[in-house]
Amino acid sequence: MFLLLPFDSLVVNLLGISITVLFTLLLVFIIVPAIFGVSFGIRKVYMKTLLKIFQWATLRIERGAKEKNHPLYKPYVNGIIAKEPTSLEEEIKEIRRSGSGKALDAPEFELSDIFYFCRKGIETIMDDEVTKRFSAEELESWNLLSRTNYNFHYISLRLTVLWGLGVLIRYCFLLPLRIALAFTGISLLVTGTTVVGYLPNGRCKEFLSKHVHLMCYRICVRALTAIITYHDRENRPRNGGICVANHTSPIDVIILASDGYYAMVGQVHGGLMGVIQRAMVKACPHVWFERSEVKDRHLVAKRLTEHVQDKSKLPILIFPEGTCINNTSVMMFKKGSFEIGATVYPVAIKYDPQFGDAFWNSSKYGMVTYLLRMMTSWAIVCSVWYLPPMTRQCDEDAVQFANRVKSAIARQGGLVDLLWSKEGEGERYIQGGATETLQQNDCRQP
Amino acid sequence: MMASRTVQHNWNLDLCTYFLNSSLQLLWTHREDFQRIPELAINPLGDRIINAFFSEGEDQVNFRGFMRTLAHFRPIEDNEKSKDQNGPEPLNSRSNKLHFAFRLYDLDKDDKISRDELLQVLRMMVGVNISDEQLGSIADRTIQEADQDGDCAISFAEFVKVLEKVDVEQKMSIRFLH
Numbered sequence: 001m002f003l004l005l006p007f008d009s010l011v012v013n014l015l016g017i018s019i020t021v022l023f024t025l026l027l028v029f030i031i032v033p034a035i036f037g038v039s040f041g042i043r044k045v046y047m048k049t050l051l052k053i054f055q056w057a058t059l060r061i062e063r064g065a066k067e068k069n070h071p072l073y074k075p076y077v078n079g080i081i082a083k084e085p086t087s088l089e090e091e092i093k094e095i096r097r098s099g100s101g102k103a104l105d106a107p108e109f110e111l112s113d114i115f116y117f118c119r120k121g122i123e124t125i126m127d128d129e130v131t132k133r134f135s136a137e138e139l140e141s142w143n144l145l146s147r148t149n150y151n152f153h154y155i156s157l158r159l160t161v162l163w164g165l166g167v168l169i170r171y172c173f174l175l176p177l178r179i180a181l182a183f184t185g186i187s188l189l190v191t192g193t194t195v196v197g198y199l200p201n202g203r204c205k206e207f208l209s210k211h212v213h214l215m216c217y218r219i220c221v222r223a224l225t226a227i228i229t230y231h232d233r234e235n236r237p238r239n240g241g242i243c244v245a246n247h248t249s250p251i252d253v254i255i256l257a258s259d260g261y262y263a264m265v266g267q268v269h270g271g272l273m274g275v276i277q278r279a280m281v282k283a284c285p286h287v288w289f290e291r292s293e294v295k296d297r298h299l300v301a302k303r304l305t306e307h308v309q310d311k312s313k314l315p316i317l318i319f320p321e322g323t324c325i326n327n328t329s330v331m332m333f334k335k336g337s338f339e340i341g342a343t344v345y346p347v348a349i350k351y352d353p354q355f356g357d358a359f360w361n362s363s364k365y366g367m368v369t370y371l372l373r374m375m376t377s378w379a380i381v382c383s384v385w386y387l388p389p390m391t392r393q394c395d396e397d398a399v400q401f402a403n404r405v406k407s408a409i410a411r412q413g414g415l416v417d418l419l420w421s422k423e424g425e426g427e428r429y430i431q432g433g434a435t436e437t438l439q440q441n442d443c444r445q446p
Numbered sequence: 447m448m449a450s451r452t453v454q455h456n457w458n459l460d461l462c463t464y465f466l467n468s469s470l471q472l473l474w475t476h477r478e479d480f481q482r483i484p485e486l487a488i489n490p491l492g493d494r495i496i497n498a499f500f501s502e503g504e505d506q507v508n509f510r511g512f513m514r515t516l517a518h519f520r521p522i523e524d525n526e527k528s529k530d531q532n533g534p535e536p537l538n539s540r541s542n543k544l545h546f547a548f549r550l551y552d553l554d555k556d557d558k559i560s561r562d563e564l565l566q567v568l569r570m571m572v573g574v575n576i577s578d579e580q581l582g583s584i585a586d587r588t589i590q591e592a593d594q595d596g597d598c599a600i601s602f603a604e605f606v607k608v609l610e611k612v613d614v615e616q617k618m619s620i621r622f623l624h
Contacts, residue, residue: 082621109568109584111592111600111608114491114550115617117571121495122519123620124485 030181034218043227043379050355050378053162060159081127091116170376178223178375185219186272190279192216197282209283210261217258226380227355228255235386236260237315237345240308242337245347246409247319249360250367251374252349255382262317263287263307285313301340308342315345320402338405339398343389346405348413352381385412475499476506490570494550502555518546521619541606543618548605558599561585 033039192212199205221228236259237243243262245252256262264286268277277288287307293299307313318337338344351358356377360370374380387408392401409415480486480496489495499507499515507515520538535542551559551567564585572581592600592608600608 082623109572109588111551111588111605112612112617113571114547114567115612115614117489117491118495118547118550119519119618119620121486121489121491122516124483124489125480125495126516126620 026177026180030222031184031219034222035215037214037218043222043225046225047227047355047379047381054354057159057162060156064156064159081123083123083127091120170378174225175376178225181219181223182375185216185223186276188219189213189216190276193279193283197279205283212283213261213280214258217254220254221258224251224254224374224380225378226251226255226382228259228381229383230259231383231385233259233386235345235388237262237347237386237389238343239314240311241315241343241345241389242304242308242340243315243317243345243347244320244337244405244409245317245349246413246415247321248349248351249358249370249374251358251380252319253317255349255384256317256347259384261314263314265289265304265316265318267291287316297336301336304337305340305342308340320406338392338402341392343391344401344405345389346387346409348385348387348409348415350383350385350413350415352383355379355381358382383413387412475508475512491550491567494567498546498549518543519618519620521621522615538619540614543614544606544609545602547618548602551600558597558601559605560599561589564588564600 029040029042189212192215193209196205196208196212199208243256243260245256253264257264261284263284264280266277266286266288268274268288268290277286280286281288285307287303289300289303304316307316320337356374356379358374358380365373390401390405390408392398396404477496477500480499481492486492486495499512501507501511514537517537522538522540548559549555551563553563553566565581568581568585589598589600592604594604594607595601
């Protein structure tokens with residue numbers, strides 16, 4: 001028993017020292033840079049190292065699979081039915097061209113011509129391009145997360161060891177670290193904004209509020225190990241404008257808000273989200289709607305218009321797709337935010353799925369499961385492009401304006417623009433809209 | 447007959463799993479749900495195909511009705527040709543496939559394709575590049591070639607006769623990838 005006592009206190013001492021060291025490191029390397037908005041570049045080095053390891057792992061799997069003749073990846077990409085290689089648009093053009101050009105030959109028509117269109121129509125009902133966008137993307141290389149490679153067989157000892165090591169690091173080291181950071185970030189946000197809320201309105205309050213918000217979002221960004229590259233920062237949204245972006249996950253908000261000071265729009269939630277929302281609104285005027293108000297489109301539009309017309313108020317952040325898409329394409333934008341008549345600042349967000357898939361499939365995972373997945377991925381890597389501002393032209397309606405903004409976002413982010421036009425019974429299949437002309441020919445009332 | 451029903455049922459189940467997974471488990475589908483599919487919106491026959499799912503005067507279709515319409519596009523299996531002829535004809539027989547196409551032309555459901563109905567389909571398919579007279583002459587020529595009893599309209603029997611050389615099975619069937 002005597003032998004145990006000094007041993008015990010030694011262990012306790014060591015534990016105490018290591019925890020202190022860990023927290024000091026945490027403070028110095030993560031939180032202090034977050035407060036001041038600088039970066040040591042640790043995350044970039046981390047990313048490069050990981051890439052090298054993934055390359056090795058992928059080559060090893062391919063070699064192993066060839067040796068054993070295993071199928072490599074789940075064949076998902078082509079859908080569930082066998083489709084003809086001709087495309088619908090080309091067939092339509094083919095049929096219509098035969099009439100216009102050659103005036104002398106009468107165009108050929110058979111009663112059986114409709115079979116092709118009939119079958120194509122039924123094929124799209126069974127398996128269309130749109131529904132596919134709502135499932136997560138399948139990867140070409142393996143990033144040591146078993147959730148992205150469903151056919152992982154035992155290939156080699158080294159690979160399995162590496163994968164096991166990866167699991168250990170992610171769940172036992174990164175996860176607690178990230179949870180601690182997230183906790184710090186959120187509690188700082190709540191207390192910071194509540195404290196700032198007690199100050200009288202004025203420049204001092206605004207300044208403090210902005211920096212409290214930015215600081216806490218930066219901590220949250222580090223809590224997810226998000227490595228973000230911002231492009232064209234001179235186009236960042238200004239007061240009195242609306243910022244629209246494509247939506248892949250709830251993290252989009254954190255990513256955008258850590259680089260700019262926005263007014264958020266959303267529904268009032270209960271629980272932790274509600275606490276955060278109520279605290280945030282004390283420091284700066286965000287726009288939160290009650291559940292009942294959300295259904296009333298006119299009320300929503302009215303409040304947003306009021307906010308936008310006050311030039312001292314912050315730019316509003318809106319995601320017009322309305323739901324999370326898997327980041328391979330951009331869906332039809334809902335036109336509500338484009339009817340308000342303010343300047344629109346489009347932003348394109350593109351995630352690199354190699355380090356962690358940020359897409360939230362809300363029918364498959366709840367919020368907590370999703371956050372857990374995020375925090376046990378390697379990192380979230382994404383690029384943000386700020387596009388030049390756009391305004392509604394005189395001859396467009398809200399829908400056309402929305403589509404124009406959508407094309408710009410899709411083109412910049414390298415996403416497929418799922419867009420069709422109902423004008424002229426499908427005669428125009430638009431891929432990418434008109435160029436965003438910056439003619440200041442806007443028709444807003446002065 | 448029981449075996450052929452089971453095969454049809456299994457094929458439908460393949461579609462069943464996909465459908466339920468991808469459509470928020472609606473039990474009723476409305477016209478607007480179909481119209482939201484972009485590729486269907488640009489298909490010249492899009493509206494007609496959507497109409498084919500709904501019965502007379504109905505605004506919604508349930509899953510069974512949906513499957514019945516899609517079942518027309520099941521490939522014709524060889525071993526079914528030898529089944530007994532006493533049972534009801536399966537939905538994907540050549541005759542039923544042709545009937546499905548016939549109904550796309552025949553809007554007023556009087557079992558005849560009149561000149562006007564043919565003109566409407568032609569106009570939808572060829573767009574605005576061809577003049578009315580040219581379109582009219584194409585329609586007249588088509589009816590002339592098909593019409594046998596001289597009523598200036600195409601009945602179902604005449605329709606079948608014109609298309610007897612066409613490989614309907616290949617053009618109006620959809621196969622699953624496995």
